[in-house]
Amino acid sequence: MGSTSEFGRRDLIKRAVAVGLIAVPSVSVLTACASGDSGDKSDKADKGQKTGKNPLAVNETAALDVVIFDGGFGQQYAKDAEAAYQSAFPKARVKHGATQEIQTQLQPRFNGGTPPDLIDNSGAKQMDMGTLVGKKQLTDLNALLDAPSIDDPAKKVRDTLRPGVVEMGRFDGEETWILYYAYTVYGVWYSRTALEKLDARYPETWDEMLALCEKAKKKGIAGWTYPGKYPYYLPFSLYPFIAKIGGREVLDRIDNLEPNAWKDPAVKAAFEAYYELYKKGYILRGTPGLTHIESQTAWNQGKALFIPNGSWVENESKKTTPADFKLAVGAPSSLDAKTDKLPFGTIWASGGEPFIVPKNAKNPQGGMELLRIMLGKKSSQNFIKQVSSLTSLNGGTEGLTLPPGLASSQEALTKAGRNVVNPRIQDWYVALQKEKIGVAAIGEMMAGRMTPDEAIAKIQKFSDETREDSSVKKYKHK
């Protein structure tokens, strides 16, 4: 080879390769899917004949393209509904897709203007709803809501849904952009069997809660655990607790990102109550390092009594739940039964599995028709049986034997009556709710690295920053 001073061939190649290697992965990933054209709208399927059986005027020969999030609920329920669609429109070709990577798979299709007709935009990789709405990428579902329901032509779909479902699908105006198909109950989950072993029942006041945790501690059982790696599970019982103490306006102000919303005394009272769980050593050791699965398993094994969670936990933890576990959900205990603004039983429940029909879909009527089928009693019961979760169809559980957790959710909803709260911060401001409030404040507080006051101050700062951030679309309660 050449002398030492010369730029050798091997040297040159090596350096070129090195520079290329570093440079390539850093930015180019993003732009690959950038500006496609906005889609040719003329390739939409024509509307079909509007009849009593076909109120949405679906073109019976148009193909239907469905993409389902293949997560905790699987995809079979959607396939069954598609079969019903197929038998109603034998000439239509139904294309079924299922994935966990909703965003990765569908973002390019939105950018290219060729999205599917119906999407279950769910899971960790869902597309940001606020952006989809803000950029006018969705179809207004009011046409579906005003159509007669599939079971009773005298009733509109709108009137067959559980309270709050339609409102959740709205953003600013009157349009309904999203239809939440599953109905989730959040709260404090426990095993009736575990409590019976301690001669206890679910504590209705916070003092009873602390007493029960103390009793459990003496037997070597922790009171609480939570997914420490994803501390944004804690709000599932903490937020309704706040609403119970201070009224639902407190949560509304929080959702509206109002200045000093978090400085409300109800927030402080709730945070301090939870912090006491940590201070008194009622939290399962090691909890800050556990994933949701790990913490649920520890809870299933009887290492802890309570876990803040949602009704999907029954299905998700099926494999580790002992047969005599008797899973149940409790509403937040009363901090002070006399002064709390809302009665015991106040609970967080809201829609899950957000279904959307893209604006540029070729067959939007078909997408809505499939949703109409899914919201019928037959499909709904099929869903309940398959995945043990309620649907947005009000009732629909008659004649079914429900698994213990689901039966308990249904009871909790009945007990709550009108006192169902639904903090919107979770779907309006994902980054704020999950990584800022959840991980960086509440998680830190429950791990004992921050006092309630510090946590509240930090959250208020995060909330103010989000309010000032022009790149985040804002929403308000009406």
Next chain:
Amino acid sequence: MQHGKYRFIVGFLIVPLAIYGIFVISPFVQAIYYSFTDWTGLSPDFEVVGFDNYRKMFQDDVFWKSVGHNVLLLLVLPLVTLGLGLFFAFMLNVGGRRRKNAAVAGVRGSGLYKVIYFFPQVLSIAIVALLFQFAYNPNSGALNSFLKAIGLGSVQPDWLGDPQLALWCVMAVMVWSNVGFYVVLFSAGMSSIPKDFYEAALLDGANRVQTFFRITLPLLWDTVQTGWVYMGIMALDGFAVVQIMTVGPGGPDYSTEVLAYFLYTKAFRDGQAGYATTLGVALLIVTMIFAGVVMKLGRRERLEF
């Protein structure tokens, strides 16, 4: 004939250059353009917003935190990984007791060790991260069980759940999964160093440390430098381990946030692809600075043998 020669060269280069231009250069240029827009990543319409994204980036605490973590990774990871790699490779090739016929030899069973060291390289990073997630589990993980077994039941760290430890836990995984590759790489380099050099050194009474610093390292410098660049790339990335393993991910309290993951959340969770490309440009600049520094520092007289 000169003319024909160039035409010949151009003929060979035109296709790869075109591909490089289309798939590498043009996305770069586009990315820089998108970093000046408010593109959401979810719809094809967007507006140019000037330097807004850059202004936002400079005021973003999380951005600075993740840059800090990347720089720390950049300083620690190559040093530890290459250091360990060199040490192990040296022991495997030169560090053993002297045997009858050979001037130098590796420790006993060095062939087997080589395989074992290389093993993590065969596993995908996702599997590695998942395995370590189990090991770091504070309740039933291997680490805390081990501590308990040796009587340290009172020392039960939360590992990934502890902001003081989390980033170090991430680094440990990255070192573990990469060190084997360098052991093999350096072993290959060392085996090409003529044995007589070592013989001569041994005759002069040099010990192992001296032979390492006076003979092995200088003759291996080129390979080490390449390794340094590769490890730097790893350090600037770190995405997979952070995303799979850490609290949040990226936490607790942003203690493991790195640029690549931050960029990803902005682009694919928050619908702020414009801002994300801005972060990408920042990452590009950091990378370029790193590459420049390495090239500059590494330029050292080459020894021929």
